[in-house]
Amino acid sequence: MKILVIDKMHDSITSLLGQKGFEVDYKPKISRSEILDTVHAYDGMVVRSKTPIDKELIDKAVNLKFIARAGAGIDQLDVQELENKGVRIVNAPEGNRDAVGEHTIGMLLCLFNNIVQGDAQVRKGIWDREGNRGVELMGKTVAIIGYGNMGRAFAQRLKCFGCDVLAFDKYKENYSDEYATEATWDEIFQKADILSLHTPLTFETKEMIDSELLNKFAKDIYIINVARGEIAPFSVLEEALKSGKLKGALLDVLENEKLAKLTDDQKENFENLVKRDNVLFSPHVAGWTHESYRKINEVLTEKIAQLFE
Ligand SMILES: NC(=O)c1ccc[n+]([C@@H]2O[C@H](COP(=O)([O-])OP(=O)(O)OC[C@H]3O[C@@H](n4cnc5c(N)ncnc54)[C@H](O)[C@@H]3O)[C@@H](O)[C@H]2O)c1
Numbered sequence: 001m002k003i004l005v006i007d008k009m010h011d012s013i014t015s016l017l018g019q020k021g022f023e024v025d026y027k028p029k030i031s032r033s034e035i036l037d038t039v040h041a042y043d044g045m046v047v048r049s050k051t052p053i054d055k056e057l058i059d060k061a062v063n064l065k066f067i068a069r070a071g072a073g074i075d076q077l078d079v080q081e082l083e084n085k086g087v088r089i090v091n092a093p094e095g096n097r098d099a100v101g102e103h104t105i106g107m108l109l110c111l112f113n114n115i116v117q118g119d120a121q122v123r124k125g126i127w128d129r130e131g132n133r134g135v136e137l138m139g140k141t142v143a144i145i146g147y148g149n150m151g152r153a154f155a156q157r158l159k160c161f162g163c164d165v166l167a168f169d170k171y172k173e174n175y176s177d178e179y180a181t182e183a184t185w186d187e188i189f190q191k192a193d194i195l196s197l198h199t200p201l202t203f204e205t206k207e208m209i210d211s212e213l214l215n216k217f218a219k220d221i222y223i224i225n226v227a228r229g230e231i232a233p234f235s236v237l238e239e240a241l242k243s244g245k246l247k248g249a250l251l252d253v254l255e256n257e258k259l260a261k262l263t264d265d266q267k268e269n270f271e272n273l274v275k276r277d278n279v280l281f282s283p284h285v286a287g288w289t290h291e292s293y294r295k296i297n298e299v300l301t302e303k304i305a306q307l308f309e
């Protein structure tokens with residue numbers, strides 16, 4: 001079986017798949033037109049999020065039996081079209097969920113304890129203890145939307161900090177566990193101090209966070225988005241931060257991550273967000289550790305091999 005790898009992966013991908021008997025063409029710099037010209041020759045593809053796997057590409061992939069997503073999110077895949085053609089899909093969230101859980105805790109602790117701001121001030125010779133008084137996680141109610149791999153990894157860590165963790169998942173039943181208690185949106189509106197997004201990007205979750213929803217919260221809250229930026233657009237975040245409904249925002253993902261190509265509206269709102277001390281960004285690296293880089297390949301290889309057992 002021949003597999004085409006079209007994105008940059010940890011070097012282990014070729015040897016791991018090779019040990020399972022697959023022939024691997026590792027082409028991290030391949031262009032879309034080259035993919036379209038050659039994809040007919042492959043039984044499988046390993047992808048990340050760079051190239052949209054759309055109908056045009058799927059139509060050319062006449063021998064394709066599986067798509068393996070090295071990572072978690074599959075919003076770049078036309079899942080319906082792949083299913084129509086009988087192409088199997090596997091992904092590897094088990095490989096980066098620990099990274100996401102840790103990174104999200106890290107961002108929260110940084111914001112609550114003014115760590116980035118305090119560090120910058122000390123470097124400039126400013127010694128402001130009162131202005132850097134922190135906020136504790138202990139006793140806070142955290143609402144997790146989407147209780148899958150990432151949401152649960154975050155909940156697991158929050159438990160150690162003495163948080164009350166509520167989870168809402170539209171497509172699960174009876175999912176209360178040792179880390180989180182199943183809750184309705186209404187319960188979340190009443191109780192939450194922190195709203196954390198962990199759903200995939202779908203037609204339902206795109207722009208799920210709007211002013212109407214945020215204004216239903218009884219308290220002013222913090223928001224965390226380590227899922228996909230399009231779930232909580234810049235304009236909504238900026239308006240709610242301006243009004244005080246949002247006390248802060250932690251953003252690993254952005255509505256548009258091509259910062260040089262923002263629309264005028266996006267640019268204006270992004271520039272306002274950047275000026276705020278209560279917004280903390282990271283460049284889509286929550287799942288991006290040295291360990292996850294390798295673990296993703298290990299998980300993916302096992303799942304690909306299982307498809308043919
Ligand atoms: N920032 C990063 O580096 C990073 C890393 C990994 C994953 N992610 C993002 O996190 C997402 C979640 O990953 P995962 O592995 O936990 O996925 P998952 O499928 O295990 O869990 C997502 C959960 O969301 C639920 N859900 C779907 N639509 C919903 C809705 N409208 N309302 C409430 N719940 C809904 C699903 O039922 C599912 O249980 C990925 O799709 C990806 O976009 C980001």
Ligand SMILES: O=C(O)[C@H](O)COP(=O)(O)O
Binds near residue numbers: 048049071072073096
């Ligand atoms: O969904 C994921 O696993 C992360 O968002 C990372 O995706 P990427 O490695 O394709 O950028």
